[in-house]
Amino acid sequence: MMRDFDFVGWLSQTMGKGPWKCRCGVAIDHPGVCDPCGEKLAREQAEAPVRTAVESIPPRFRWARFDAEQLRERVRPVAAVQQAIEATDLLSSIGQSVVIIGPAGSGKTSLACAILRAVAMRRGGHAWRCRFAAALEIGAARGAYGTRSPLESDAIAASCLLLDDVGQETEADRIHIAEVLHARHDAERPTIVTSAFEPPVIHARYGGGVDRRIFEGASLIFVGGQHV
Ligand SMILES: Nc1ncnc2c1ncn2[C@@H]1O[C@H](COP(=O)(O)OP(=O)(O)OP(=O)(O)O)[C@@H](O)[C@H]1O
Ligand SMILES: [Mg+2]
Ligand SMILES: [Zn+2]
Incomplete structure (x- = not known):
């Protein structure tokens, strides 16, 4: 032995006394x-x-957390905040995705960032990466020689992805968003999607395949507008 x-x-030999x-x-x-x-x-x-996950959140939304007073002021209706807390539990425990729908300025991104932060605090680690990504940026990014862009690959690989503002990207960029959603669905990785478009519009725009991958088995939260 x-x-x-x-x-x-x-x-004491190498460092002296x-x-x-x-x-x-x-x-x-x-x-x-x-x-x-x-x-x-x-x-x-x-x-x-966890810090890396939080740093992926745009500075404008770093304030967003469930214990922040502003969340209840900026997100309408307040009941949506409670729904988001419940959705966070389901995401952290069984990997259930979340979809947040609402008109401009209704608090989608704020609420989604609060969820992402809470998930990162609970589950985040070296083996479980949480990331924020703007759908517009992923859609517009192009990899060399027709390969996936690093942004898109990173979005696919993240353990939990916040894909913000789906539906704003151009028709030519839509394929990249669809690809991210397909790949994440296949890998059973939870995604937090926000969109200003109602489910029927998303269906019309992306087709049934993507539509199903976004909504199936996800917590659906409506904020603002006619849903108050
Ligand atoms: N850092 C901030 N400082 C001041 N107000 C903020 C900040 N972040 C968010 N807000 C306000 O909170 C409300 C909700 O904003 P948020 O961006 O979450 O909504 P949204 O539904 O994502 O909007 P959009 O459709 O434009 O993406 C808005 O009134 C916005 O101006
Ligand atoms: Mg937003
Ligand atoms: Zn010391």
């Missing part, structure tokens, strides 16, 4: 960092994937 490696002995100083300035009796700094570093490392 291998003998335990004499770590302390090795350290103390006193040592932590990066925070505190004196410590070993090389490296003090206990509080070590804990802080470990916490930051664990939070990094």
Whole structure:
């Protein structure tokens, strides 16, 4: 059997004897960092994937979270916020997708960002990436020589994707949105879709295949307008 490696002995040989100083300035009796700094570093490392997810949310919507007062002011009706909290539970636990429909300015993106953030806090990690993506940008992105654009590939690969404002893209770009929705559906990855278009319009625009992949088994939340 291998003998335990004499770590302390090795350290004192290679690093010389103390006193040592932590990066925070505190004196410590070993090389490296003090206990509080070590804990802080470990916490930051664990939070990094969640931070990356939150940073994918546009700065304008970084405020959006379920415990933010503004969410109840900017999203109408307020009942939609409760529906979104329930949808978040279903997304985090069984991977159920979410669709948020409503007219311009009704709070779709705000609500969707609050969901994405909550999911990232609960499920996010190195193995479970949450991402925000604007449908317009994915639609307009082109990969080299007809391959998928990095943006599109990333949208397909994300464990949980917020695909914002589906339906605004040009007819020529629509294929890329359809492709993302198809691939994610095939891989059983949950997607949070927001759209200013009612289900029949989405159906007419994308056809039954995409339509079914968006709505089937998803939590459907209507905000603003005639649904108040
Ligand atoms: N950072 C912000 N500062 C001020 N007001 C904001 C901010 N973010 C959102 N709002 C307001 O909250 C309301 C909801 O906005 P949100 O963008 O979520 O709606 P939306 O349904 O996604 O709109 P659109 O159809 O234009 O994408 C709007 O009145 C908007 O002006
Ligand atoms: Mg929006
Ligand atoms: Zn320290």
